[in-house]
Amino acid sequence: MQQITLKNYCVGAPKLDDFELNVTARPTPKEGQFIVRHIYNSVDPGTRSRLSGGDSYAAALPLGTPIDGFSVGCVEDSRNADFPDGTKVYCAGGWRTHTVQNGRGFIGKIPQNIDLPLSLWIGILGVPGLTAWFGLKSVANFRPGDHVLITSAGGPVGATAGQLARLWGASKIVGVAGSEEKGRWLTEQAGFDHFINYKTTPDLDAAIQQALPDGVDILFDNVGNDMINRVLPMMRMQGRICVSGQVADYNSEPDDRPGIVNTLPFITHRVRMQGLVVFDFMREFDAALRDMAAFIAEGRLKYLEEKFDGIEQMPEAFGGLFRGENMGRRVVKVGEEV
Amino acid sequence: MQQITLKNYCVGAPKLDDFELNVTARPTPKEGQFIVRHIYNSVDPGTRSRLSGGDSYAAALPLGTPIDGFSVGCVEDSRNADFPDGTKVYCAGGWRTHTVQNGRGFIGKIPQNIDLPLSLWIGILGVPGLTAWFGLKSVANFRPGDHVLITSAGGPVGATAGQLARLWGASKIVGVAGSEEKGRWLTEQAGFDHFINYKTTPDLDAAIQQALPDGVDILFDNVGNDMINRVLPMMRMQGRICVSGQVADYNSEPDDRPGIVNTLPFITHRVRMQGLVVFDFMREFDAALRDMAAFIAEGRLKYLEEKFDGIEQMPEAFGGLFRGENMGRRVVKVGEEV
Secondary structure, X not given: OEEEEEOOOOOOOOOHHHEEEEEOOOOOOOOXXXXXXXXXXXXXXXXXXXXXXXXXXXXXXXXXXXXXXXXXEEEEOOOOOOXXXXXXXXXXXOOEOEEEEOOOOOEEEOOOOOOOOHHHHHOOOOHXXXXXXXXXXXXXXXXXXXXXXXXXXXXXXXXXXXHHHHHOOOOEXXXXXOOHHHXXXXXXXXXXXXXXXXXXXXXXXXXXXXXXXXXXXXXXXXXXXHHHHHHHHHEXXXXXXXXXXXXOXXXXXXXXXXXXXXXXXXXXXXXXXXXXXXXXXXXXXXXXXXXXXXXXXOOOOOXXXXXXXXXXXXXXXHXXXXXXXXXXXXXEEOOOOO | OEEEEEOOOOOOOOOHHHEEEEEOOOOOOOOOOEEEEEEEEEOOHHHHHHOOOOOOOOOOOOOOOEOOOOEEEEEEOOOOOOOOOOOEEEEOOOOEOEEEEOOOOOXXXXXXXXXXXXXXXXXXXXHHHHHHXXXXXXXXXXXXXXXXXXXXXXXXXXXXXXXXXXXXXOOEEEEEEOOHXXXXXXXXXXOOOEEEEOOOOOOHHHHHHXXXXXXXXXXXXXXXXXXXXXXXXXXXXXXXXXXXXXXXOOOOOHHHOOOEOOOOHHHHOOOEEEEOOHHHHHHHHHHHHHHHHHHHHOOOOOOOEEEEEOHHHHHHHHHHHOOOOOOOEEEEEOOOOO
């Protein structure tokens, strides 16, 4: 089996030689265990926060360990009656070709009655889609009629959040992203009302105000401090900021980060800001996945995917996330579909 | 009647000559109205945010208008059957000796069966006490066992919040304030476990960590960005920051303010930060006041008060709030008790 491990702690943006490909012996499952042969692995921007070493507050990944991520795959060599050979699963797999699992933790069987591409289970039906769902519903307390601003709207979390807001009855949905191609997809395919290109818009604050003249009920943010600071003065009464991702801040030390200074609206406008880790909502995943799969099957919820081929492509696929290169969810094919 | 109006917009800390004392004719109530003859007026740090002019987001107070505040007083010249002459009330009165009221908005009768000093109804039984109550209970979602850090703990909001946390079953209560005298009162009289003097402690972060080695469930903050930024890395899982006041930031422009940069715990620790304006909870005031009055009468909830004498003292009493001079709630006597 192959795996990619952390060779050097990342300083700033992740570099290719921060990672290393190893070949190890295929493990033998013990009683109750089984092997998942990975078919697709994900690269996730949130992983970056664990690659700096030290242990400021989150558990840092030690050097030499495989990188975290999500995988879809197929059960082999099973010694667990609940997961017989051939079962298709999604799981916390990581940057490897095989993992030993015991059926506990984050692992689920892919429902046989849902006929959608396998890779979606680490995409719109995986952590990104679920983050959009629970971020909007349970953290931002979405209400029909809300005016919603979504950053990194071209990414799989943002694009899904905007479409769910539309399906659930938002009054206005505006997305911020970094390419015209993403923007066209958002407005023409995904039902966003407006798209703002942060790379080419000379005055981003003015553009947001123009797109959302009545202010913002929900800021669904995947970027970090700079965006939150900009939008705080535009928040409406009882506005909610869902801190879904902080991709612009993961690579920096606190002192080099933009600070949030526009804080008076917290009191004057009763703003609430809250972060989420989607696994806190695990008990509600099944119901959300059933509903999302139905939306996808009906063509009402769309997604973009970029496929890479080969486990050795994972560092490159990951690094590009921080250069805004991705057009949708990045998945890496590391094994054959059955 | 006399009143104090805004003469100049405040720049930085409020100065005495930003205010002006006027004498005006006593108004004649119309049908449904009555006069409240003020006995005590409050000075409130939150008022500062409305004295800078402009209208960034909150309604700025125009020059020449009387300053906002709370008052206890006695009804006179009543043409409203619900508020006969002699009724004692607390109300949104302001820096004046008399106001015309119509019984709507923020006004309440002081219960005749509660025999506590009149001035408490603009103190621990007024906005400061209610802010502590609803900030802790409804915004910070206090839970028994919580480890609570309170800033401006010597002020009327902070001192009350700490005592309520104790009465409701907190595991640990630590207060930050600026004088040894306040600190002694907090630990010896008000049941705080520890007091940290931010003016004399060389390493404030280390002092907080030492006082709260297991971290912070609730930061009840009355100071602003600098404190929030310090404490964010110490927040426990699902920690809550109640933005109750921002006294260090009201006087500054955003660009001159400390920025909140330690934002990654919002996600890693699912931190929630939320501001409050106590009037959002008006429908629950009566029940809270009844419970707080009982705690006070039983000697289980203590308060400190500083009385000033004469309406002309109000600018001085107000300005001192921003120099940390106050030892408890500042009330200004502007009329005789009956």
